[in-house]
Amino acid sequence: MDSNNSDFDLIKRLTETPGIPGHEENIRVLIHNEVKEFCDEIIVDKLGNLICVKKGSKDKPKILLCAHMDTIGFMIKYIDSDGFLRIQPVGGIDPRITIGQPILIFHEENIVNGVIASKPIHLLEKKEREKVKKIDELHVDIGAKSKEDALEIISLGDFGVFNYSCKKLSHSVITSGGLDDRAGCMVLIKTLKELKDVETPNELYFIFSVQEEIGARGAITSAFNIDPDIGIVVEVAHGIDVPGLKKDKHGDISLGKGPAIDMGPNVNPKLFKYIIKKAENGNISFQLRVHGRATPTDLRHIQITHTGVSTALISVPLRYMHTTIEVMDLKDINRTVKLLIDVLSKLKKDINLKL
Numbered sequence: 001m002d003s004n005n006s007d008f009d010l011i012k013r014l015t016e017t018p019g020i021p022g023h024e025e026n027i028r029v030l031i032h033n034e035v036k037e038f039c040d041e042i043i044v045d046k047l048g049n050l051i052c053v054k055k056g057s058k059d060k061p062k063i064l065l066c067a068h069m070d071t072i073g074f075m076i077k078y079i080d081s082d083g084f085l086r087i088q089p090v091g092g093i094d095p096r097i098t099i100g101q102p103i104l105i106f107h108e109e110n111i112v113n114g115v116i117a118s119k120p121i122h123l124l125e126k127k128e129r130e131k132v133k134k135i136d137e138l139h140v141d142i143g144a145k146s147k148e149d150a151l152e153i154i155s156l157g158d159f160g161v162f163n164y165s166c167k168k169l170s171h172s173v174i175t176s177g178g179l180d181d182r183a184g185c186m187v188l189i190k191t192l193k194e195l196k197d198v199e200t201p202n203e204l205y206f207i208f209s210v211q212e213e214i215g216a217r218g219a220i221t222s223a224f225n226i227d228p229d230i231g232i233v234v235e236v237a238h239g240i241d242v243p244g245l246k247k248d249k250h251g252d253i254s255l256g257k258g259p260a261i262d263m264g265p266n267v268n269p270k271l272f273k274y275i276i277k278k279a280e281n282g283n284i285s286f287q288l289r290v291h292g293r294a295t296p297t298d299l300r301h302i303q304i305t306h307t308g309v310s311t312a313l314i315s316v317p318l319r320y321m322h323t324t325i326e327v328m329d330l331k332d333i334n335r336t337v338k339l340l341i342d343v344l345s346k347l348k349k350d351i352n353l354k355l
């Protein structure tokens with residue numbers, strides 16, 4: 001298997017494994033199995049964060065790297081007498097992309113197929129054609145004949161995900177749901193593997209965090225526990241290189257041009273400069289992004305842990321975020337891995353991050 005195929009195999013397994021906020025057990029097991037031989041210690045904390053420790057030649061600085069392993073999904077909130085279900089989103093689900101989608105519902109050890117129903121276009125009133133239905137106006141059809149029949153195979157509170165699959169597009173471009181932030185998870189997994197025989201001058205904590213999509217809850221507890229000197233979050237950044245989006249409004253981030261590196265109050269400017277220098281010295285293409293406030297990522301909480309953490313945000317460009325057809329270039333994942341390795345393998349205690 002060449003590296004392109006093994007990269008595709010890994011991202012496909014990562015994106016097609018469920019893990020909505022509060023139900024990250026399946027994806028945690030997958031990532032645990034991928035990384036266990038590459039770290040010195042693995043901890044699963046009370047919230048379910050997976051914390052992989054790689055000890056260095058020194059125990060300082062403590063560097064926390066974080067990617068969230070939860071993805072958006074929903075829960076079954078009601079079953080009507082005819083056996084149709086109603087759902088509640090867990091995380092930011094866009095109602096426009098919900099209608100007509102196949103879904104998977106996880107009930108104990110079983111997986112139940114369902115569809116989010118759509119009224120046939122022929123039967124729509126004129127007003128209905130112009131309006132997007134809210135998620136709580138939609139119903140899920142699992143083929144059940146009654147509430148009792150439905151309760152044979154599912155329960156109230158079961159969680160579900162859209163039934164998408166990861167596919168190759170042209171070149172090294174892929175499409176899937178869940179790339180936010182399984183792409184970041186893949187970056188951390190590959191970085192851990194590549195650092196296997198590298199002695200780093202620092203102690204590394206790779207956090208695969210839970211519940212980011214409902215308020216960065218896993219990052220809050222894991223960063224508090226570790227109390228790091230430096231925190232780097234690996235996320236996804238909106239690709240603006242598509243029709244209908246304006247670069248002058250949203251920033252100039254494209255697929256295939258390397259990771260986006262953030263500037264702004266959520267980022268330590270000296271750490272930012274250090275990372276940019278590593279990218280330039282390593283001939284790693286990168287893009288700049290400006291965030292004038294706390295970023296909508298785990299980073300906004302990690303930065304203000306205890307007495308404060310020096311933080312940075314590195315993001316893989318991604319089109320169509322929070323849909324079932326997110327699009328990403330695998331080359332950008334590998335450039336982000338290379339950048340992290342260059343940053344981590346030399347980052348010493350005497351780095352001056354004082355403001």
Ligand SMILES: [Zn+2]
Pocket residue numbers: 068180181212235236
């Ligand atoms: Zn994310």
